[in-house]
Amino acid sequence: MSMRRQETCGFQSEVKQLLYLMIHSLYSNKEIFLRELISNASDAADKLRFLALSQPNLYEGDGDLRVRLSCNKTQRTIIISDNGIGMRREEVIDNLGTIAKSGTKAFLKLTGSDKLKDSQLIGQFGVGFYSAFIVADTVTVRTRAAGTSPEEGVFWQSNGEGDYTIADINKPERGTDITLHLREGEDEFLDDWRLKSVIGKYSDHIALPVEIQTSIKKAREGSEEGEEKEVVTWEKVNKAQALWTRNKAEISDEEYKEFYKHLSHNFSDPLIWSHNRVEGKQEYTSLLYIPSQAPWDMWHREHKHGLKLYVQRVFIMDDAEQFMPNYLRFVKGIIDSNDLPLNISREILQDSRLINNLKGAMTKRVLSMLDNLAKDNPEQYQSFWQNFGLVLKEGPGEDPNNIKTIDKLLRFASTYGDSAAQNVTLEDYVNRMVEGQEKIYYITADNYAAAKSSPHLELLYKKGIEVILLYERIDEWMMSYLTEFDGKSFQSVSKVDPSLEKLVNKESSEQKEAKKALEPFVERVKIYLGERIKEVRFTHRLTDTPVVVTTAANDMTTQMAKIFAATGQSSPEIKYIFELNPEHKLVKRIAEIGEDVLFGEWIELLLDQALLAERGTLEDPNQFIQRMNKLLSANSC
The missing domain is CATH 3.30.230.80 (Ribosomal Protein S5; domain 2)
Known part of the structure; x- marks a missing residue:
């Protein structure tokens, strides 16, 4: 075989790692190499069929597409041939020498993991050709792209180590021939019946004839009795029907x-x-x-x-x-x-x-x-939800026509359970709604723990009202498209809403008097905070927490602002409503402070506490820590 422009090239480093894993039996089921190579041949035939719709000359007079296998027990080789689209020299280098366009880099990050023992992993990364090295110590490829001249054939060979050889050759037929030089101990794949069994198991569905070379002996015409000649035929093994x-x-x-x-x-x-x-x-x-x-x-x-x-x-x-x-x-x-x-x-x-x-x-x-x-x-x-739930959550915003079907498929964590598992349906939630409950309540946070322990839930826990806990970044965006389910609208518990106020028990005469006595305190807080806060007011939605910040019904939420920031977009500054618990001891004691500087320090501390619970972070956490340490050490209140 005459070779021109022959050169030896080094594999991309990731290929070297991959081939090492292949050679050291990454696959537990070695026969799968045949499925991968036949599948690649089928793809090559599909691509030729498509291109030949507009360029019939690509068939070069032979439109009968097929895959053929032949064994040579003496040389211990298997040849897998197709007459599909074939490859040019640069395509051979791109497809067989590098993996820049594949996911193999991601795959190789798993190196050393127990997951590598799972032979199913490799199929997720588009590196099927390299499976040939599971059974072969040398792989030779001869290929020519459809529509090119016979002189434009390409030769490629490697032993699966550091480099490969590539050269130009003459190849009369279009398509690709892959020759596997089997390793010691892999002789089972030189048996026609074994190959037929593997093809029947994995490739029966291929819409392309898969043929195996067979030899039969026939009597020679005009020869003496008993003289025979060997005739090569091709036996179709699969159904070859889509x-x-x-x-x-x-x-x-x-x-x-x-x-x-x-x-x-x-x-x-x-x-x-x-x-x-x-x-x-x-x-x-x-x-x-x-x-x-x-x-x-x-x-x-x-x-x-x-x-x-x-x-x-x-x-x-x-x-x-x-x-x-x-x-x-x-x-x-x-x-x-x-x-x-x-x-x-x-x-x-x-x-x-x-x-x-x-x-x-x-x-x-x-x-x-x-x-x-x-x-x-x-x-x-x-199991499906654990794998694809995050993707399905894009549905309400993308496909409003099918939202009534999509919302039944959504799964959530909630205060009904004690784990972050998302296994609550909206139907489950509605069936558990307490008497007089008007809306489906939810909260969004950075993580499950922050959502479950949010001070916004204190009243709802007390009333036995279930709250959906949303802690994935996409959730806030999704909820902007989920407006109602089964006639019940959705309501964020971190926003001001009349339905939440109705849950508060009617104020006793003692509470009214205490609240009235603290009204000057509220005015003093408003004056101190000024434009930094939208409103200061009392709330009876808190039981154990002194303060909380909420947003108005039509204002942007904290989590939505984080989504904007994560995508590099600017968002309007959030003006929070600062809500004080009039029955909390700390609030009552701060209300008695007369000295303005000390009063301001405590209000700053309470506001930072509320912002930290709402946002999960502060603009200046060190200042918050220093203020807290100062007030604690002074024992001023």
């Missing part, structure tokens, strides 16, 4: 699961799936999966959506985000439409009424799948 086009009754759960793993390059089983064929005004087939585990890049800005688009069984595109709202971006699957044109463009995908109808139908189907899961298997749904 799984979603088959009748549901004929598809086993195991086949559905393996197809999911092929789609997602994930080694774990899906949680649930839905296979649906629609006929009528619009004709399409959908096969949608809910994963059992969140992908590593769920919150990455460039996270890929999980839907593949086919038109009349022809692959059109990966990551078809137009068919699923962003808050359901974890869904994997395919859509195969009979109504869209084969030469579909991204402009059509943006504007087509058919696309909007398909998106609406897909969204409702996924929400229905989740609703059924929540009703039929609450434990499994709780």
Whole structure:
């Protein structure tokens, strides 16, 4: 084989680490290498089909796409060949020599973790080609991109250590041939029956013929009796029919699961799936999966959506985000439409009424799948929520048309329980509302402990009224879109509201007299704080706490201001209402201080206490500590 422009290149450092893990048996199930390589070959065929819609010459006269496997027991090699899209030299370097565009860096952060013992992890990081080194000590790739000349073939070879060799070669056929030089002890994969078994197990659903080379002996024509010649034939091993086009009754759960793993390059089983064929005004087939585990890049800005688009069984595109709202971006699957044109463009995908109808139908189907899961298997749904609850919380703001379905799927922590577990439904909450309760009460905070111990809850604890505890950054944003459930509106307990005032017991004559006696104190506090505070007033919503700050019904909350700050946006300054507990001993004693400087120090301390409880931080915590130490040491009150 003539090679030109031959050079030896070093692997990217992350690849070296990855290959080390591969070679040292990261996978507990070695046969999976075959699934990964056949899956890559299938993707190469899909890409060629799509490009050939506008460039038929890419087929180079051979439109029968396939994957072929052949073994050589003498040389101890397996060759996996496809006649798909192939690769150019720069693509080989990008795809096989570096992993800058993959998630492998994130994967390698787990190095040393017990999680590495789980062979399912690797499937989440898009590094399937490197699985070849589980069974091979040397891997050779020969490839040529469709539409290029035979002289533009590329040779790549590595032993999985520090570097690889790359060169230009002649390759008459388009596509890719991968030769695995097996390690000692891996001879089981040189057996045709073993390979057929693995293909049947993992790749039966591939919509592409997977063929194995077989040899049969035939008598030579015109030769003496008994003389035979060896004839090479190709035996198709898989069904080679797109799984979603088959009748549901004929598809086993195991086949559905393996197809999911092929789609997602994930080694774990899906949680649930839905296979649906629609006929009528619009004709399409959908096969949608809910994963059992969140992908590593769920919150990455460039996270890929999980839907593949086919038109009349022809692959059109990966990551078809137009068919699923962003808050359901974890869904994997395919859509195969009979109504869209084969030469579909991204402009059509943006504007087509058919696309909007398909998106609406897909969204409702996924929400229905989740609703059924929540009703039929609450434990499994709780597992789903732990993985994807944060993403689903984006739904109320993004999809107002389906909010009545989404709000039933939400889960919360509340004062009804003693843990941060989010397992309370809004229906649960409404069913437990006490007599006379008008609204669904909630509080937002930086964490569960801060929410549960907030002074805003003191009266509600006393009255036995349940409060939803929200402690994730997205919660405040979500609640700005959740207006009501089952006819009950939502109310933040850190805001002023008449329904909260109604919960306060009617003032006794003694309380009225004490409150009246302290009115000059309130006026003195107002004068001292001036424009820093919106209002100063008494409250009977507190039992153990001397002071608290609240916001007016139409003002921005503390947590919303934090969201603005986290995104680099400026927000209006919050003017709090400073509420004093007239029955608290500390408030009564401070009211008796006549000396203005000392009085001011104590009011500053109380205000900082209230702001610290509300915000979780102070602008100048050191000043707060020094003031507290000074007043405590002076024993002035």
